């Protein structure tokens with residue numbers, strides 16, 4: 001589906017990390033200026049454009065033209081699309097391309113794509129010759145509101161998401177919201193999960209805005225898209241500036257991910273896309289919070305209603321407790337064997353709590369009992385003959 005063009009004014013948001021500080025620039029048609037922008041960053045020589053086949057079709061010729069016009073030598077590195085590409089094998093592919101093209105320490109990588117491409121590129125940039133600069137040009141909603149900012153880079157392991165990686169900040173993030181025009185609907189909707197997350201973790205007014213504007217959001221109204229991309233980047237930049245390496249505060253950005261990541265890995269990265277898994281994760285982590293007495297039923301109800309209205313999944317699929325618990329133990333918030341989970345206290349405020357195995361097992365049994373009752377109610381009543 002081709003979407004209408006998206007108009008947005010220009011914004012620059014500062015990620016304040018001392019020597020590693022950088023700007024998130026949000027501007028319509030930034031794509032046309034990518035060569036000049038890299039020159040402004042003092043990049044020179046070779047640029048490796050890491051992208052996937054979908055993005056290559058839509059944008060690679062234009063990006064290559066702009067970079068060449070600005071004097072760069074362009075080396076395209078095109079990977080297959082999707083989460084199953086986020087592997088060490090792909091890192092090997094990128095390494096081979098850089099070695100073969102004789103990339104130097106002063107060469108640059110440009111991540112042209114969604115979160116998968118951004119995470120791979122940032123990690124490749126961290127390890128090639130022990131570190132070369134990289135720039136993010138995010139193209140999906142997940143990437144424009146979340147993954148391009150903050151320097152978490154890496155790849156998945158069959159047993160867990162993002163288990164191999166590095167903190168590596170980009171030199172800049174260039175967001176052209178017009179590029180969302182070609183994003184498939186399922187990916188757009190998936191991205192809304194990370195947007196909703198910001199409302200729950202620290203901005204109740206933003207959550208209300210999303211509730212009130214969900215129809216325009218689904219239809220990509222210009223001013224609404226501009227607002228959600230900008231507000232999400234502001235919120236993430238602030239958290240990352242306060243706690244770059246997730247010593248404490250940054251953990252709030254992981255709301256929905258303890259269960260969400262477990263569902264992704266249990267599904268072999270073929271089931272839910274990331275945003276969908278996070279949506280289900282948020283609903284059930286909120287439900288667990290209610291069960292444990294950290295928040296009231298109204299918090300779960302509002303979150304579930306917004307998730308549903310956005311078109312995201314809100315039902316925990318069938319999964320055995322032992323499998324779920326074991327997958328959750330791969331989470332990076334696990335400390336001394338204890339799983340810590342981000343739970344809401346109210347819309348706009350979260351806390352981080354340890355999970356106890358038997359209580360979590362009892363909660364899951366309760367979830368299943370409620371799901372069974374809901375299914376019975378939803379089933380049409382058969383008339384006796």
Ligand SMILES: NC(=O)c1ccc[n+]([C@@H]2O[C@H](COP(=O)([O-])OP(=O)(O)OC[C@H]3O[C@@H](n4cnc5c(N)ncnc54)[C@H](O)[C@@H]3O)[C@@H](O)[C@H]2O)c1
Nearest residue numbers: 054081082114115116139140142146147152179182183274
């Ligand atoms: N590093 C972080 O802080 C962070 C934050 C959030 C998510 N992530 C990671 O990001 C990944 C999910 O990102 P994603 O949802 O962008 O997935 P993705 O990169 O797989 O992109 C989704 C799909 O949309 C296509 N696509 C992207 N932009 C497009 C465009 N403008 N036009 C047409 N097609 C387009 C891609 O080719 C792909 O098929 C996960 O691996 C997740 O773990 C990382």
Ligand SMILES: O=C(O)C(=O)C[C@@H](O)[C@H](O)[C@H](O)COP(=O)(O)O
Nearest residue numbers: 146150152161162250253254257332
């Ligand atoms: O930037 C962060 O910090 C986040 O947690 C953002 C998440 O949306 C993102 O999916 C992140 O990659 C998850 O990190 P992980 O450390 O749990 O792998």
Ligand SMILES: [Zn+2]
Nearest residue numbers: 194257274278
């Ligand atoms: Zn995420």
